[in-house]
Amino acid sequence: MRTDERAMAYGGGWLDRSGGRRADPDWVAARLAAAGTVLLPLWRDRCLVTAERTPVRLSAPDSAAVLAAADETVFLGLDGEVAVFAVDLSGRGEQEAAGLVGAASTVDVRAIFTGLGPAEAAIQGYARGLLHWHRQQRHCGSCGTRTVTTFGGHARTCDACDRLLFPRIEPAVIVLVEAPGSPDRCLLARHRGAAEGSYSTLAGFVEVGESLEDAVRREVAEEAGVVVGDVAYQGSQAWPFPAGLMVGFRATAVSDRIAVDGEELLEARWFTRDELRERAAGGRPLGRVDSIDHQLLTGWLAGGR
Ligand SMILES: [Zn+2]
Numbered sequence: 316m317r318t319d320e321r322a323m324a325y326g327g328g329w330l331d332r333s334g335g336r337r338a339d340p341d342w343v344a345a346r347l348a349a350a351g352t353v354l355l356p357l358w359r360d361r362c363l364v365t366a367e368r369t370p371v372r373l374s375a376p377d378s379a380a381v382l383a384a385a386d387e388t389v390f391l392g393l394d395g396e397v398a399v400f401a402v403d404l405s406g407r408g409e410q411e412a413a414g415l416v417g418a419a420s421t422v423d424v425r426a427i428f429t430g431l432g433p434a435e436a437a438i439q440g441y442a443r444g445l446l447h448w449h450r451q452q453r454h455c456g457s458c459g460t461r462t463v464t465t466f467g468g469h470a471r472t473c474d475a476c477d478r479l480l481f482p483r484i485e486p487a488v489i490v491l492v493e494a495p496g497s498p499d500r501c502l503l504a505r506h507r508g509a510a511e512g513s514y515s516t517l518a519g520f521v522e523v524g525e526s527l528e529d530a531v532r533r534e535v536a537e538e539a540g541v542v543v544g545d546v547a548y549q550g551s552q553a554w555p556f557p558a559g560l561m562v563g564f565r566a567t568a569v570s571d572r573i574a575v576d577g578e579e580l581l582e583a584r585w586f587t588r589d590e591l592r593e594r595a596a597g598g599r600p601l602g603r604v605d606s607i608d609h610q611l612l613t614g615w616l617a618g619g620r
Pocket of ligand 1: 455456457458459460473474475476477478
């Protein structure tokens with residue numbers, strides 16, 4: 316598996332997030348007003364797109380009506396010298412939001428991923444995740460007071476109890492488990508709700524008080540009844556749908572015994588590389604193409620020994 320983060324969809328550090336400067340509200344306001352500044356409008360976790368399903372980009376200085384209609388305007392970063400902001404039009408109706416920005420419709424970025432360049436997909440995902448957090452954090456969790464945006468949209472404050480609230484990210488582990496001995500085999504499972512014959516790697520959220528490796532061992536043991544020995548980090552993926560960070564591992568089982576829980580997993584079994592290749596050739600994709608699941612599986616297939 317490539318460890319280059321640009322190999323992974325929705326990541327890649329395409330913008331200079333200007334973490335130091337965005338704390339200065341005057342600097343942020345000047346960037347928003349600058350000629351050439353780009354505005355990306357979103358509506359309730361969805362991209363606003365043209366008839367060709369391309370996300371709408373607006374000139375910020377020419378978009379006073381859009382800015383006035385927005386629930387939130389956040390600074391995403393600098394693309395070279397050009398500032399990029401996202402605006403949330405979720406408070407409007409879908410048709411009204413589309414009409415405001417000249418969009419034909421709204422769509423989930425994952426549905427148009429293959430038609431976007433990697434930078435655009437990543438920036439749309441970033442905008443979506445950040446705006447989603449703002450909608451969930453309008454009030455302080457301690458005292459219920461309305462919170463206020465700060466740091467260019469990268470934090471909120473509660474003035475009543477002086478709390479600073481940062482965007483929430485929920486880490487999850489995803490793991491390709493190999494069987495001990497030969498032939499080489501990996502563990503794939505059919506999750507509840509998945510179609511017959513549809514298999515993927517195992518994944519689960521990290522719980523409080525767990526390391527990432529603890530979470531790998533617990534998830535694999537709980538769901539598949541497989542005891543895991545070595546656990547090795549492979550890479551990570553931003554998954555802002557709505558707030559995930561997928562952390563990928565490869566692990567080695569101490570035995571090939573499987574006992575699925577029947578709750579989250581309906582079935583789990585070991586696959587050889589030839590079996591996976593046959594499935595791929597037969598039109599069974601190895602996970603969704605924009606996912607770390609796909610990267611883990613294709614990386615394992617390419618690493619045959
Ligand atoms: Zn408060």
